[in-house]
Amino acid sequence: MRNLGLSWTRLANLVPVLFGITLVSFVLIRLVPGDPATQILGNRYTPEAAEQIRNSLGLNDSILTQYGIFLRSALTGSFGESYQYHRPVGEILVDRVGPSLLLVAVTAVLCTLISLPLGVLAAVKRGGAVDQGTRVFFTLGYALPAFLIGIVLILVFGLKLGWFPIGGYGTGLAGHLYHLVLPAVTLAIPFSTVLVRSLRASTITVLESDFVTIARLKGISGWSVLARHVLRNAIAPVAVVFGVNLAFLVGGTVVIENVFSIPGMGSLLVGAVATRDYPVVQAVSLVLAVFVLLVNVLTDVVHRLLDPRLSVAVTR
Amino acid sequence: MTTLVDPAQLGGVRLSRARWLRLPLPKALRGRFSLVAGIVLLAAIAVMCLGAPLFTSASPIDIDPLNPLAPPGPGHPLGTDAFGRDLWARVLYGGRYDLAIAFGATIVTLVVGTAIGMLAAYVGGWVESVIMRVVDLFFAFPFIVLVIAIVASLGPSLRNMFIALWVASWVGYARIAHGQTLAARRYGYVVAANVLGYSTPRVLLRHVLPSVAPLVIVFAMVDAVGNVLLGASLGFLGIGVRQPTPEWGSMISEGQAYILSNWQLSLVPGIALVVLGVAFSLLGDGLADVLRAEQ
Numbered sequence: 001m002r003n004l005g006l007s008w009t010r011l012a013n014l015v016p017v018l019f020g021i022t023l024v025s026f027v028l029i030r031l032v033p034g035d036p037a038t039q040i041l042g043n044r045y046t047p048e049a050a051e052q053i054r055n056s057l058g059l060n061d062s063i064l065t066q067y068g069i070f071l072r073s074a075l076t077g078s079f080g081e082s083y084q085y086h087r088p089v090g091e092i093l094v095d096r097v098g099p100s101l102l103l104v105a106v107t108a109v110l111c112t113l114i115s116l117p118l119g120v121l122a123a124v125k126r127g128g129a130v131d132q133g134t135r136v137f138f139t140l141g142y143a144l145p146a147f148l149i150g151i152v153l154i155l156v157f158g159l160k161l162g163w164f165p166i167g168g169y170g171t172g173l174a175g176h177l178y179h180l181v182l183p184a185v186t187l188a189i190p191f192s193t194v195l196v197r198s199l200r201a202s203t204i205t206v207l208e209s210d211f212v213t214i215a216r217l218k219g220i221s222g223w224s225v226l227a228r229h230v231l232r233n234a235i236a237p238v239a240v241v242f243g244v245n246l247a248f249l250v251g252g253t254v255v256i257e258n259v260f261s262i263p264g265m266g267s268l269l270v271g272a273v274a275t276r277d278y279p280v281v282q283a284v285s286l287v288l289a290v291f292v293l294l295v296n297v298l299t300d301v302v303h304r305l306l307d308p309r310l311s312v313a314v315t316r
Numbered sequence: 317m318t319t320l321v322d323p324a325q326l327g328g329v330r331l332s333r334a335r336w337l338r339l340p341l342p343k344a345l346r347g348r349f350s351l352v353a354g355i356v357l358l359a360a361i362a363v364m365c366l367g368a369p370l371f372t373s374a375s376p377i378d379i380d381p382l383n384p385l386a387p388p389g390p391g392h393p394l395g396t397d398a399f400g401r402d403l404w405a406r407v408l409y410g411g412r413y414d415l416a417i418a419f420g421a422t423i424v425t426l427v428v429g430t431a432i433g434m435l436a437a438y439v440g441g442w443v444e445s446v447i448m449r450v451v452d453l454f455f456a457f458p459f460i461v462l463v464i465a466i467v468a469s470l471g472p473s474l475r476n477m478f479i480a481l482w483v484a485s486w487v488g489y490a491r492i493a494h495g496q497t498l499a500a501r502r503y504g505y506v507v508a509a510n511v512l513g514y515s516t517p518r519v520l521l522r523h524v525l526p527s528v529a530p531l532v533i534v535f536a537m538v539d540a541v542g543n544v545l546l547g548a549s550l551g552f553l554g555i556g557v558r559q560p561t562p563e564w565g566s567m568i569s570e571g572q573a574y575i576l577s578n579w580q581l582s583l584v585p586g587i588a589l590v591v592l593g594v595a596f597s598l599l600g601d602g603l604a605d606v607l608r609a610e611q
Contacts, residue, residue, distance in 0.1 A: 020453040031469040139601075143593025145545045147552050148568060148586040155575050251460035255549050269461065270553050273468040285465040289457045 017293060025286040026070050029278050040083055040276050056081065070282075079283035084275045089283045092268065097287075099169050099176070100264035103187070103253050106180050108242075110188040111195055118192075119199025119238075120231065123207065134196050141193035146252050150186040150259040157182060167261040183260045187252050191245065198241040203234040236307040243299030247292045351602025357595035361588075365411035374402035376409035376562045385578050397567075397581055398574060399560075407588055410562030413474070414592060417547035421481040422540045428482070429489025430532045434520055436490065437497035448494060454487040460546060464555065472555040481543060488539060489532050496528045503527070530607035537600025541593045548589055564589045 037050040037059070054060055061069070073080050079089035122131040158166035170179040206212060207230060215225045254266030261267065265284050272280035364371060374392070380400030388395045394403040436447040454462065466480035500506050501524070509523045548565025550556030557563035564585040571581030 016449075017452065017456060020449065021456055024453055024457065025465075028465050028469050031466065033470065139594065139597050140590070143541055143545075143590055143597050145548055145552075145565070145568075145586070145589055145593075147549060147565075148582075148589065151568065151572055151575060151582055151586070155579060159576050247455075247458040251458035254458070254460055254464070255553065258553055269464060270555065273464060273472065273555050276468070278469070281465050281468045285457060285461050288461050292458060293456050 014293065014297070018290065021286060021289045021293070022071055022074055023067075025074075025282050025289075026067055028285065029282050032278070040278065042276075053083075074283075074286060079286075080279040082272075082277055082280050084272070084277045084280070089279050092280065093265070093283060093287060096263060096265050096268045098264075099262050100253055100257065100266065102176060103180055103183055103257070103262065103264060104249060106177065106184040107187045107191065107249065107253075110184050111192040111242075114188060115192040115195035115199055115238075119196045120203055120226065120234070122196065122200040123203035123234075124226070126204070131200070134193070134200070138193045138197050141190045144190060146186055146190055147255050147259050149189055150183065150256055153182045153186055154259075167259075169262050179260075179262070183256050183262060186256055186259070187249065191249055191252070194245055195238060195241065199234060199238045202237045203230060206230045206233045209233075232306065236303055239299050239303045239306060243296045243303075246295050246299075250288055250292055348602050348605065350598045351606060354595050354597070354599030354602050357591065358599060361411060361592055361595060362415060364408055365415055368405070368408035368412070371408055372402065372405040374405040376406040377401065377560045385574060387578075388580070394580055394584055395578065397570065397578075401560075401562075403581060403584060406562040406567060407564070407585055410564050410567055410585065411588060411592070413551075413557055413561065413563040414544055414547060414565075414589065417478075417481070418540045418544045418592070418596065421478060421485070421543040421547070422536050424482050425486040425539070426489055426532060426536045429486035430493040430528060432486065433490035433493030433495075434497045434524060434528060437494045437501070438516065438520060438524075444494075447490070451487045451490050451494075454484065455491075457484075459484060459542075460549065463546060463550070464553075467550065467555055472558070474557050474561075477547065477550055477556045481546065485539065485543070488535060492531050492535055493528050496531055497524055500524045500527045534600055534604045534607065537596050537603060541596045541600075544589070544592055544596070 037053040038045060040053055041049055059066070070080075077090040077093075079093070081087065082089050082092055085092055118130060118134055122128070122134050125131060154166045157163045164182045165179050166182075168179055170176050212225060212229055215229050216222075220228075253264065254269060256262075257264045257266035258270050265288065268280060269284040271277075272284070368376075372393075378401065380396065383392075383396050383400040384398050386392055386396040386400070392402050392404070394407070396402055397406065432447060436444045457465075462484045463477075463480045466483055467476050470476035470479060497520075506519065506523050509519045514523075547556055548563070548568070551563045551565030551567075552569040554566070554569065557566050559566070567585040568582045568589075571578065571583075571585070574581055
């Protein structure tokens with residue numbers, strides 16, 4: 001455990017945060033103005049149906065009992081029943097979690113492929129074409145809404161050139177990956193600008209450190225120094241940047257899944273807003289928050305594996 | 317994020333630009349390309365959107381069933397949408413909503429979030445612990461998911477979108493203001509002000525705030541870009557501004573169905589959105605430089 005940089009105290013610290021996330025998700029649904037049952041039913045309102053919904057939401061119990069019921073349903077993974085699909089929300093989530101996870105994973109891989117060479121090149125040849133280009137793109141990419149990038153990619157590579165499908169999820173792993181190319185590129189463009197800039201900054205710091213100078217003085221070739229001494233040290237801080245910005249990436253998938261009609265958590269969430277399917281909204285926000293939290297723990301572990309000095313500092 | 321850009325190098329670029337940029341500018345603006353460009357762009361957008369009737373005589377919401385999807389031409393400089401509404405008029409009037417989101421959402425959270433963060437750091441004790449734990453919790457949620465969830469509970473509308481943005485985004489300012497206030501409490505002049513027996517509000521406003529303000533103002537520019545994009549995203553997803561109100565995000569979404577034949581329906585509001593975002597980015601970069609130079 002210690003080698004992974006995970007201590008029991010670190011894990012124990014997660015408990016109150018997880019608890020708080022359930023609390024926020026629980027409180028969210030209490031924001032519904034007036035009687036949620038009336039809101040949910042709309043023009044299908046009958047007193048009996050309203051009473052049934054109040055019972056299923058537990059609105060007739062005390063607030064503490066309600067929270068207890070919510071916690072239990074979250075822990076068992078059922079999350080209550082969806083109004084729209086008339087199925088336990090947990091079952092729906094199981095269907096929807098795959099596409100979203102795959103999209104995040106493909107985007108992460110793509111970002112690495114884009115930002116690693118660009119970031120290092122920008123640092124090695126400071127002020128060069130790559131450096132200036134990525135700087136301009138950084139200003140622009142930050143102001144570029146992801147859904148607009150998606151629409152342009154659909155127009156060019158989907159409709160005009162016909163290289164990639166313009167939406168859907170396909171069948172089989174190959175089909176899934178093929179359908180996820182455009183969505184992943186869409187997300188990777190704004191996300192990798194952040195990574196390129198931070199990789200550039202950390203590479204420059206490492207390039208100026210003593211051990212790189214010594215490696216050079218020993219006569220080791222430029223590329224070898226870069227690959228074996230610089231990169232390893234430069235990547236570690238970028239892993240943290242990645243973790244910090246992961247929430248941003250997950251938020252991006254919510255929008256992009258809707259642009260490309262991918263049947264993931266994001267399209268589930270947006271669909272649930274329109275139909276006032278509160279249990280689904282509650283469950284999706286809870287699951288996404290927990291996901292971001294867990295990946296942040298994971299990036300901590302990766303950070304420590306890449307930079308063993310951090311683990312030494314902890315055990316001291 | 318602005319700190320990732322190497323200021324020394326940007327300075328070199330800016331100096332060379334300043335030589336030809338010898339406009340009759342106030343001294344504070346001279347040689348500051350980003351700042352000037354940001355202000356000019358933003359002012360141009362504001363004039364065009366707020367003064368929309370000066371630039372078009374068409375109505376942004378009047379339907380013309382005989383002229384759907386008209387190409388650009390006389391009468392309709394950019395053509396019409398599927399309902400025969402003038403695209404140029406819709407872009408101009410629609411920008412008002414995006415500007416309102418940029419300023420309305422950002423200014424409130426800037427003031428409230430900063431005040432909460434400074435108070436938390438100054439009061440300390442359990443108040444500080446509770447506030448900062450709440451801040452941590454909000455950061456655990458992907459921002460847009462939190463906003464969507466709040467809008468979902470309150471019901472989709474422009475007003476509720478503002479409430480959701482306020483509720484979800486004060487935490488960034490609170491965290492920055494909290495950190496800087498903790499640091500400022502140890503500065504000599506703040507310690508001196510305390511020793512002199514000045515009241516807490518006076519110390520906070522006159523001695524601590526000047527060191528907190530630059531940080532939160534620069535963050536506010538980044539946040540404004542984020543808010544504009546988020547507001548547009550919600551409009552795009554159909555849970556922000558509702559039909560027939562023109563708003564750039566929702567216009568992009570409406571135009572998506574006609575992307576092959578009438579691509580300008582999506583791309584013109586899209587470009588407008590990018591220009592607004594770049595204006596705030598430049599303004600943020602410029603302000604960061606000015607404030608850094610002053611310190």
